[in-house]
Amino acid sequence: VRTVAVPLGQRSYRIKIAPNLVARLGEECRRLKLGPRCAVLSDTHVARRFAKSALTSLKRAGFEPFLITVPAGEKSKSLVTVQHCHDKLAAHRLERGSFIVALGGGVVGDLAGFVAATHLRGIAYVQVPTTLLAQVDSSVGGKTGVNLKAGKNLVGAFHQPCLVLCDLDTLMMLPEREYRSGLAEVIKYGIIRDATLFRQLERNLPGILARDPKVLGPIIARCCAIKAKIVGRDEREGGLRAVLNFGHTIGHALETVSGYGRYLHGEAISIGQVAAVRLSEAALGFPAAQAQRTTELFQRAGLPVAAQLNLAARRSLFNAMQQDKKVRGGRVRFVLARRIGSALPGQEVADSLIHRVLEAILSRKP
Ligand SMILES: NC(=O)c1ccc[n+]([C@@H]2O[C@H](COP(=O)([O-])OP(=O)(O)OC[C@H]3O[C@@H](n4cnc5c(N)ncnc54)[C@H](O)[C@@H]3O)[C@@H](O)[C@H]2O)c1
Numbered sequence: 001v002r003t004v005a006v007p008l009g010q011r012s013y014r015i016k017i018a019p020n021l022v023a024r025l026g027e028e029c030r031r032l033k034l035g036p037r038c039a040v041l042s043d044t045h046v047a048r049r050f051a052k053s054a055l056t057s058l059k060r061a062g063f064e065p066f067l068i069t070v071p072a073g074e075k076s077k078s079l080v081t082v083q084h085c086h087d088k089l090a091a092h093r094l095e096r097g098s099f100i101v102a103l104g105g106g107v108v109g110d111l112a113g114f115v116a117a118t119h120l121r122g123i124a125y126v127q128v129p130t131t132l133l134a135q136v137d138s139s140v141g142g143k144t145g146v147n148l149k150a151g152k153n154l155v156g157a158f159h160q161p162c163l164v165l166c167d168l169d170t171l172m173m174l175p176e177r178e179y180r181s182g183l184a185e186v187i188k189y190g191i192i193r194d195a196t197l198f199r200q201l202e203r204n205l206p207g208i209l210a211r212d213p214k215v216l217g218p219i220i221a222r223c224c225a226i227k228a229k230i231v232g233r234d235e236r237e238g239g240l241r242a243v244l245n246f247g248h249t250i251g252h253a254l255e256t257v258s259g260y261g262r263y264l265h266g267e268a269i270s271i272g273q274v275a276a277v278r279l280s281e282a283a284l285g286f287p288a289a290q291a292q293r294t295t296e297l298f299q300r301a302g303l304p305v306a307a308q309l310n311l312a313a314r315r316s317l318f319n320a321m322q323q324d325k326k327v328r329g330g331r332v333r334f335v336l337a338r339r340i341g342s343a344l345p346g347q348e349v350a351d352s353l354i355h356r357v358l359e360a361i362l363s364r365k366p
């Protein structure tokens with residue numbers, strides 16, 4: 001078992017990465033000295049595969065768990081579902097010492113975390129992320145929340161989990177497209193913070209695509225350690241945490257203008273990162289040979305590196321970018337990189353350069 005510590009004073013916790021952790025959920029929770037009653041929150045796809053094992057393990061360790069299942073998909077990140085969960089928790093008389101287990105991908109994690117943050121003004125929760133994206137990104141850092149009609153993640157809270165269990169076996173069941181989408185975030189960590197990780201990804205890509213736990217274990221642990229370190233120094237997004245948004249300004253805008261559903265998040269930020277590297281070449285002297293390597297790695301991972309949008313669509317993408325939350329004082333700030341392994345947030349870029357890069361990347365056949 002690999003363990004990564006998230007250093008947040010009183011709110012510190014551990015991330016454990018290993019095969020077969022769902023079956024050990026009960027014993028892991030017993031060490032946390034929590035009350036006996038707990039809810040396992042999951043979605044239909046994940047519950048079908050893993051809920052039984054999670055519940056059995058909790059019972060064997062002396063807990064009294066019950067299961068709440070929500071429909072799979074982003075739609076479940078809603079206030080209606082939040083209310084539904086609160087009602088269930090109240091009906092089962094959860095108490096202050098009770099806890100919630102989030103068993104699923106980022107949707108379940110964000111939802112369960114927010115329910116935990118608000119039930120009885122805050123109870124404990126344990127993350128058991130079952131997608132690659134959730135294991136390396138959403139389960140770490142304490143951002144929880146749900147969507148409104150007006151936009152994604154507009155209602156939320158910072159609420160840190162008390163434990164994160166990344167079970168490598170769960171990834172074997174993940175649909176191929178979801179898995180590759182998660183790899184876009186993995187590659188991101190290499191680009192923003194760790195040239196060694198990046199080389200490791202280049203070298204071990206076949207093992208990664210085969211989801212070999214021996215190859216994946218150290219890589220997922222490294223990604224979690226990078227995020228943990230950044231979150232540990234900037235729990236509430238003061239500035240540093242923004243480097244995690246590398247490729248996301250253009251990626252989010254692409255998700256918005258193409259309608260959610262056209263691209264998975266990881267696919268959109270793959271294109272967004274290729275664009276950010278192009279901007280970095282022009283603005284910060286990112287080496288051309290390294291730019292080539294990043295594009296190739298995304299391609300080898302089966303991720304898109306270009307899109308074909310007409311002029312009108314590119315214009316609305318540019319406008320969507322201006323709406324991005326990272327806009328400060330009317331100007332879009334980008335996270336850019338000086339080279340593989342070193343990214344800087346808060347970079348201003350001339351509009352003419354942005355247009356040039358958007359045209360280069362978003363007007364050709366992918
Ligand atoms: N809190 C954060 O810091 C943070 C960071 C990044 C993303 N997010 C959020 O995460 C969400 C996306 O997360 P996601 O990509 O994990 O999506 P998801 O939770 O919707 O999971 C993707 C799909 O895979 C299924 N699935 C999950 N695990 C499986 C498994 N082991 N085997 C088979 N199928 C499985 C799910 O049922 C779903 O259909 C978004 O809502 C996003 O806003 C949050």
Ligand SMILES: [Zn+2]
Binds near residue numbers: 137185248265
């Ligand atoms: Zn992301």
